[in-house]
Amino acid sequence: MLRILNSQSRKKEPFTPLDPVGKRVLMYTCGPTVYDSLHLGHARAAITPDVVRRYLEYQGYQVRYVTNFTDVDDKIIRRAVAEGLDYRKLTATYIDEFHRMMLALNVKPADAYPRATDHIDEMLQIVERLVKAKHAYVALDGDVYFDTSSFERYGALSKRKLEEEEAGLSGRIDEERLKVKKNRGDFLVWKLLKNDKEELSKGGDAVPRWASPWGDGRPGWHLECSAMSAKYLGLPFDIHCGGMDLLFPHHEDEKAQSECAFCKELGGKESVNYWVHNAFVTVKARPQDATIAADLVDSGGVKMSKSLGNVKWLREMIRPAGPFDPMAVRMLMLSSHYRSPIVFEPALLDEATARLERIYNGLDAMREALVRAARGKEDTRGYELNAEELARFSDPNLKTTRVPLLKNTAKAREAFTAAMDDDFNTAGALSAVFDLVTAANQEAAALKPDAPVTEGHATGFRMALGTLVELLQVLGFRPQREAAASAGDGEALVELLMKTRAEARAAKQFALGDKIRDELKALGYDVEDLPGGKWKVKKK
RNA sequence: GGCCGCGUACCCAAGUGGCUAAGGGGACGGUUUGCAAAACCGUUAUUCGCCGGUUCGAGUCCGGCCGCGGCCUCCA
Numbered sequence: 001m002l003r004i005l006n007s008q009s010r011k012k013e014p015f016t017p018l019d020p021v022g023k024r025v026l027m028y029t030c031g032p033t034v035y036d037s038l039h040l041g042h043a044r045a046a047i048t049p050d051v052v053r054r055y056l057e058y059q060g061y062q063v064r065y066v067t068n069f070t071d072v073d074d075k076i077i078r079r080a081v082a083e084g085l086d087y088r089k090l091t092a093t094y095i096d097e098f099h100r101m102m103l104a105l106n107v108k109p110a111d112a113y114p115r116a117t118d119h120i121d122e123m124l125q126i127v128e129r130l131v132k133a134k135h136a137y138v139a140l141d142g143d144v145y146f147d148t149s150s151f152e153r154y155g156a157l158s159k160r161k162l163e164e165e166e167a168g169l170s171g172r173i174d175e176e177r178l179k180v181k182k183n184r185g186d187f188l189v190w191k192l193l194k195n196d197k198e199e200l201s202k203g204g205d206a207v208p209r210w211a212s213p214w215g216d217g218r219p220g221w222h223l224e225c226s227a228m229s230a231k232y233l234g235l236p237f238d239i240h241c242g243g244m245d246l247l248f249p250h251h252e253d254e255k256a257q258s259e260c261a262f263c264k265e266l267g268g269k270e271s272v273n274y275w276v277h278n279a280f281v282t283v284k285a286r287p288q289d290a291t292i293a294a295d296l297v298d299s300g301g302v303k304m305s306k307s308l309g310n311v312k313w314l315r316e317m318i319r320p321a322g323p324f325d326p327m328a329v330r331m332l333m334l335s336s337h338y339r340s341p342i343v344f345e346p347a348l349l350d351e352a353t354a355r356l357e358r359i360y361n362g363l364d365a366m367r368e369a370l371v372r373a374a375r376g377k378e379d380t381r382g383y384e385l386n387a388e389e390l391a392r393f394s395d396p397n398l399k400t401t402r403v404p405l406l407k408n409t410a411k412a413r414e415a416f417t418a419a420m421d422d423d424f425n426t427a428g429a430l431s432a433v434f435d436l437v438t439a440a441n442q443e444a445a446a447l448k449p450d451a452p453v454t455e456g457h458a459t460g461f462r463m464a465l466g467t468l469v470e471l472l473q474v475l476g477f478r479p480q481r482e483a484a485a486s487a488g489d490g491e492a493l494v495e496l497l498m499k500t501r502a503e504a505r506a507a508k509q510f511a512l513g514d515k516i517r518d519e520l521k522a523l524g525y526d527v528e529d530l531p532g533g534k535w536k537v538k539k540k
Numbered sequence: 541g542g543c544c545g546c547g548u549a550c551c552c553a554a555g556u557g558g559c560u561a562a563g564g565g566g567a568c569g570g571u572u573u574g575c576a577a578a579a580c581c582g583u584u585a586u587u588c589g590c591c592g593g594u595u596c597g598a599g600u601c602c603g604g605c606c607g608c609g610g611c612c613u614c615c616a
Contacts, residue, residue, distance in 0.1 A: 032615095075615075248543090352564095528576085
C-alpha cells in the first residue's frame with residue numbers, strides 16, 4: 001500500500017485516488033519560470049514527480065500529468081528589456097532548453113505543457129469570480145489583490161499565521177505596498193501596467209500587457225496554476241508537486257484562489273488531495289563568497305544563487321557540454337530521499353557514475369550469460385520478460401524455488417516495492433536494485449568459463465534481467481549505457497586498434513597490447529578483456 | 541521573532557520501538573587475469589551530535605542543549 005507524505009497534514013497518508021474506480025490519477029507540477037537556464041535544482045524538481053508518476057504507473061494507475069511554464073513575470077520582463085529582446089523570444093529559448101534537458105534526463109513527457117500567456121482569459125475569469133465573491137478587491141492603486149482574510153483556510157497548507165510572523169521582520173516588509181493592501185498577506189491577482197516601477201516601465205511597448213476590466217496589465221503569478229490545473233485536470237485533483245520553496249506563498253495562494261473561485265464546483269472540498277514537495281539542491285559555501293560569513297564556510301550547504309555565483313547549471317554538468325552521463329544526475333537525485341536536501345559537490349556525481357556503472361556491468365553480465373545460453377546468437381535483444389513469464393514470476397511460490405537467482409529476484413522486487421510504497425523511498429529501492437545486481441553477478445561468477453549455461457540458469461538470468469530492467473525503468477533509468485555520441489569513424493578505428501591489439505596479445509607482445517590499452521584509455525575508451533580472447537570497450 | 545527540517549562509518553545514504561544498524565562509493569587484503577579492468581570473497585559503526593527522561597526494550601518516542609539548513613520577498 002502506497003503511502004505519501006502530504007505536506008498539508010505533514011503525515012504519511014495512504015494513497016487513495018479520487019477516481020471512484022481507483023484507476024486514474026491526476027497530477028500537476030509547477031514548472032519553471034523560463035527566464036534562464038536550468039540548474040541542478042530544476043533537475044530534482046522534474047525527476048521527483050517523474051518517479052512519482054512512473055511508480056504510480058507501475059502500480060497500474062493511469063496517470064494524467066500536467067506541468068506548466070511560467071512565461072510571463074517580472075523577472076522575464078526585466079531580462080527581456082535589459083537584453084532588448086522580445087520576451088516571447090526569451091521564453092522560447094528556455095522552454096526549448098527545458099525540453100532538451102528533460103529528454104536527456106529521461107523524464108517522461110507530460111500530457112500537457114500549458115503556458116501562462118496562453119491562458120490569460122481563463123485567469124481573468126478567475127479574477128472576475130474572485131472579485132464578484134468579494135475574495136478579491138481593487139486596491140488603492142488600482143491593482144487587484146486577493147483578500148486573505150476572506151478565506152478561512154488561508155495558511156492551512158503552510159501552517160502560517162501571518163500576524164504571528166511579523167515580529168522581527170520589520171526591515172523586510174514592503175511598507176509601500178502594505179499601504180495599498182488590506183492585509184499583509186494579500187497577493188496580486190492582476191497587476192496594472194501603470195503601476196510598474198521604473199526599471200520595468202522603461203521597457204515601453206516591450207512590456208507585455210493584456211486588456212482587462214481593471215485596466216491593461218498582467219496576471220499575478222499564482223493565478224496561472226489555478227487556471228491551468230482546473231482546465232487540464234479539473235478540480236479537485238490528486239497530487240500536486242513542486243519545490244519546497246513553493247509551499248509558501250505560491251501553493252498557499254494558488255490553493256486559496258482555486259478554492260474560492262471554484263468553491264461551487266468543489267462543493268467545499270479542497271482543490272488538491274496530496275501535496276508533494278521536494279527539498280533543495282544546495283552548494284557548499286566557498287571562502288571567496290564575500291557575502292557568506294567565514295565561519296559558515298565549513299558548514300552544510302547554502303542555496304544556489306546567482307549573486308553568489310554558485311549556481312550549478314544542468315547543461316554544464318551533463319553531456320554533451322558537460323562531463324557526466326545525465327543518468328548520473330538522476331542517480332544522484334534518487335540516492336537520497338526527495339525530502340532531504342542534497343549538498344552538491346562534483347564528487348557526488350563521480351560516485352553516482354560509479355554506482356551507475358556497477359548496474360550497467362551487472363546488466364552486461366546477465367546479457368552475456370543469456371547469449372552463452374543461446375549459443376551462437378549474437379543479438380542479446382529479446383531477453384526481457386514476456387507477459388507470460390511476468391505473470392509466472394508474480395507467483396509468490398517462486399520464492400521457494402531452488403534456483404537462487406529466482407529467489408533473489410523475487411526478494412529484490414518485494415524490497416523495491418516496500419521501499420517505494422513508503423513515500424517513494426528511492427534510496428531504499430536502489431539498495432534492492434543493487435542486491436539484485438550482486439545476486440546476478442554471483443551467479444555469473446559461478447559459471448564455469450567453458451561449460452554451457454543450462455536452461456535452469458538461463459531462466460534465472462532472464463527473470464533477473466527482466467526484473468532489473470523493469471525496476472530501473474520505474475526509477476527512470478535507461479537500461480543500457482548511453483550510446484556513443486557518434487558511431488562513425490571513431491568507433492571503426494577503435495575496433496581496428498582492438499583487433500591489432502588482440503593479435504599482439506596472441507603473439508605475447510604484451511607491451512604493445514598494454515600501450516594500445518593505455519592510449520585508448522587516455523582517449524576515453526576503457527578496455528576490458530573477456531575470456532576466450534574477446535573484449536569489451538566502454539566509451540567514457 | 542514565527543514556521544519547518546536536518547545531524548547514522550573516511551564519504552554518500554536507508555532505517556522512525558524489538559532478530560546480527562540496508563545499499564553504494566572509497567580504502568585495504570584475497571580469488572581471477574600475462575598485467576589490468578570488471579566480477580566474486582573478506583575487512584572497514586558494540587554504535588546512530590550531546591545530556592537527561594519514558595519503556596522490559598530507543599538511532600527510532602519525550603524534554604533540554606549544541607551545530608547546521610530552508611521558508612516567512614522572486615525562487616525548483
